[in-house]
Amino acid sequence: MSEAVDIRDTRTPPVLVWDQLKKLDKAALARWRLEPVVNGRSAEERNITVPMPFGWFVMCYSDELGVGEVKPLHYFERELVAWRGEDGEARVLDAYCPHLGAHMGYGGKVNGNHIQCPLHSWQWNGHGAAVGIPYSKTIPPAMKRPCRERAYPVREANGFVWAWYHPENEAPSYEVAEFEEVGHPDWTGYEKHEWIVHGPMQTIAENGADSAHFKYIHGVADYPDYDIRFEGHRRTAEVRVKMGTPRGTVDGKIAYGVDGSGQPWTRFTGMCETLLVTGVTPVARDITHLRFAFTQLKADRDGPRGGLARAVIKDICKQLDQDKVVWDRQKYIEAPPLCAGDGPINDFRNFFRQFYAGPEWEKYRGGIRRSVSR
Amino acid sequence: MPTVHVTDRDGNAHRLHAAEGSVLMEVLRDGDMGIEAICGGQCACATCHCLIDPDWFGKTGARGGDEEDLVSCLDAYDAGRSRLTCQLRVSAELDGLSLTVAPEE
Numbered sequence: 001m002s003e004a005v006d007i008r009d010t011r012t013p014p015v016l017v018w019d020q021l022k023k024l025d026k027a028a029l030a031r032w033r034l035e036p037v038v039n040g041r042s043a044e045e046r047n048i049t050v051p052m053p054f055g056w057f058v059m060c061y062s063d064e065l066g067v068g069e070v071k072p073l074h075y076f077e078r079e080l081v082a083w084r085g086e087d088g089e090a091r092v093l094d095a096y097c098p099h100l101g102a103h104m105g106y107g108g109k110v111n112g113n114h115i116q117c118p119l120h121s122w123q124w125n126g127h128g129a130a131v132g133i134p135y136s137k138t139i140p141p142a143m144k145r146p147c148r149e150r151a152y153p154v155r156e157a158n159g160f161v162w163a164w165y166h167p168e169n170e171a172p173s174y175e176v177a178e179f180e181e182v183g184h185p186d187w188t189g190y191e192k193h194e195w196i197v198h199g200p201m202q203t204i205a206e207n208g209a210d211s212a213h214f215k216y217i218h219g220v221a222d223y224p225d226y227d228i229r230f231e232g233h234r235r236t237a238e239v240r241v242k243m244g245t246p247r248g249t250v251d252g253k254i255a256y257g258v259d260g261s262g263q264p265w266t267r268f269t270g271m272c273e274t275l276l277v278t279g280v281t282p283v284a285r286d287i288t289h290l291r292f293a294f295t296q297l298k299a300d301r302d303g304p305r306g307g308l309a310r311a312v313i314k315d316i317c318k319q320l321d322q323d324k325v326v327w328d329r330q331k332y333i334e335a336p337p338l339c340a341g342d343g344p345i346n347d348f349r350n351f352f353r354q355f356y357a358g359p360e361w362e363k364y365r366g367g368i369r370r371s372v373s374r
Numbered sequence: 375m376p377t378v379h380v381t382d383r384d385g386n387a388h389r390l391h392a393a394e395g396s397v398l399m400e401v402l403r404d405g406d407m408g409i410e411a412i413c414g415g416q417c418a419c420a421t422c423h424c425l426i427d428p429d430w431f432g433k434t435g436a437r438g439g440d441e442e443d444l445v446s447c448l449d450a451y452d453a454g455r456s457r458l459t460c461q462l463r464v465s466a467e468l469d470g471l472s473l474t475v476a477p478e479e
Contacts, residue, residue: 137479138447140418141440 021321033195033321037328040198043286046331050202051285052076053355054166055260056176058279058291061192062159065090070115072105076165077284080152081105085113091126092163094150098130098143127151158182158277159190159293162263165282167357174233177259181275181295188301190277190293193317197288199327201261201280202352204288207323208237208256208264211343211374217326218319227373228344230351232366233260261355268316272309273297276316292317344372376469383408383475392464399460407475415460420444423476425455430471434462450476 024032057075065071065084072095073080079095081104095105097117102108107118114123114131123132128147130139152163157176164172181187197204207213209228214220220241228237236257242249252270262281268274279291294313301309338345353364378401380388392401399422402409410421417440426434434457437445445456456476462468 136419137449138420138444140413140416141443142416142418144443 020325029321033193033324035196037198040328043284046286046329047334048200048286048332049334050200050332051356051358052165052167052282053201053261053352054164054170054357055262055355056155056162056164056172056174057262057281058289059090059092059154059161059163059281061190061291061293062090062156062161065161068110070105070108070110072103075163075281075283075289079103079105080163081108081115082161082163083108083110083115085110085126087113089113089126090154090156090161091115092152092154092161093124093126093128097122097124098150126154160277160279160291170357174260177257177263177265179265179275179277182277186298187275187295188298190295191313193292193294193313193320195290195320195324196283197290197324197327198286199288199330200286200332201282201288202349203327203330203332204280204290204323205258205261205264205352206345206348208235208258209343209345209348211239212341214241217322225374226343227371228347229372230347230368230370232369233354234258235348235351261352268312272300272305272312274300274309274312290320292320343374347372376464376466376471378402378464378468379470379472380405380407381474383477394464394466396464397460398462398464399458401464402459402475409459409475411460413460417441417444417458417461420448420458420479422459423448423450424457424459424473425450425452425476426457427472427474428454430468430473431455431457433467433471437461448476448479450479 021029059073059082060071065082067084067086067088069084071082073082080092081095082090082092084090093115095103097104097119099117099122100119102117102119104115104117109116111123114125116123121134122130125131128151129145130143133139148169152165153172155162155176157178159182162176211226226237226239234257239254241252241254250271252268254266254268256264256266258264264278264280266276274294274296277293281289283289296309336345347368347370350364351368353361354367375391375393378390378392380390380402382388388407390401390405397415399409399411399415403411412421413419423445431454437457438461441458441461445451445458
């Protein structure tokens with residue numbers, strides 16, 4: 001098997017899953033990243049029992065929602081509508097108008113700072129309250145109240161529109177982290193990539209704690225050393241890896257963090273300064289929308305190391321492609337038989353379970369406080 | 375069975391018999407008193423608005439928060455007489471109640 005080959009060049013890992021994708025050209029690969037899975041299996045068949053976590057989740061890029069623009073969205077197993085009012089603020093509501101059920105994401109209009117339903121022009125504010133009915137002197141009082149079941153708290157940070165999802169409609173318990181590199185004149189605008197992964201949020205997030213897979217799936221030269229820290233709603237790690245470059249193997253450092261369940265970021269240092277801001281949003285309990293937004297130091301990207309800067313992004317995206325091949329068909333193993341050499345997967349799961357709503361997960365609330373090194 | 379005295383929008387007087395416990399709006403609607411009752415009794419539309427005779431108004435109790443919110447938007451609102459009849463149940467105490475159907479808005 002190819003895994004047994006002594007791997008020297010980390011750019012061309014001769015691993016099995018990549019063989020399925022290497023024949024695809026750039027456009028076909030971009031399509032594959034978003035397409036349904038051929039012969040995909042249901043959440044039940046794959047034992048995906050974990051619920052969708054609560055947290056801040058990316059709805060869209062800020063530049064995808066102009067002033068006066070309306071956008072239909074489908075996340076959290078719900079139909080949603082996002083719009084940006086004349087005041088520049090983004091808002092997110094349940095898409096179905098409570099009056100007679102029209103989908104406001106298709107044909108709805110922005111009226112001032114409100115969304116106007118296409119069916120009878122009822123107007124709703126960002127708190128889910130009816131503020132105007134053009135043909136009626138009165139508004140049903142129950143519709144005039146802000147509605148936490150239908151309205152999502154929204155933040156805008158790092159070039160993304162974020163919405164707070166909580167299945168029991170609890171208020172945000174932490175805030176979205178902001179990064180000074182994003183929008184800084186010394187750093188490039190985002191290079192964007194996206195995937196629809198047919199797997200739950202937890203499995204995708206587990207990737208960072210699964211230190212043994214890097215060699216076998218991604219073909220990195222060695223098992224990386226790492227320090228992982230769990231603290232409240234934040235998980236951070238430093239991973240020291242050997243990265244393949246045209247000039248040979250370079251010692252690189254990857255520092256990553258995740259706030260809550262939906263806001264990971266990664267800083268790559270060593271050969272080309274890169275910040276990867278990730279948006280991970282649950283579409284359903286077994287489907288996840290993943291966005292990678294890269295910004296790089298312009299001095300690296302536009303300078304003599306520009307080729308290397310592009311190669312770094314390409315390699316990271318390739319790793320995600322490789323993971324997706326597995327995630328799309330992976331079964332959830334509730335109590336995995338971990339062996340010596342596996343990463344701190346159980347610590348990770350105990351951390352992640354704090355983001356599941358409901359009394360059965362209460363004992364995980366507040367997270368764990370732990371550092372793990374190798 | 376309690377009796378309700380109703381003056382319709384044309385000024386005609388009617389006597390309706392209403393079972394105890396019934397919703398006054400339904401009695402007026404089913405008696406063809408010109409009540410639209412569009413929302414069916416959810417305190418949402420205000421089309422069952424009536425003006426209670428001042429002698430009887432106190433006996434109907436206080437308007438609820440949503441009811442107040444709705445009727446106060448109407449042109450025919452009268453703080454000392456306005457009630458949404460979907461919010462009133464017929465009782466022995468209201469036997470002889472006298473009201474006027476409010477003008478169409």
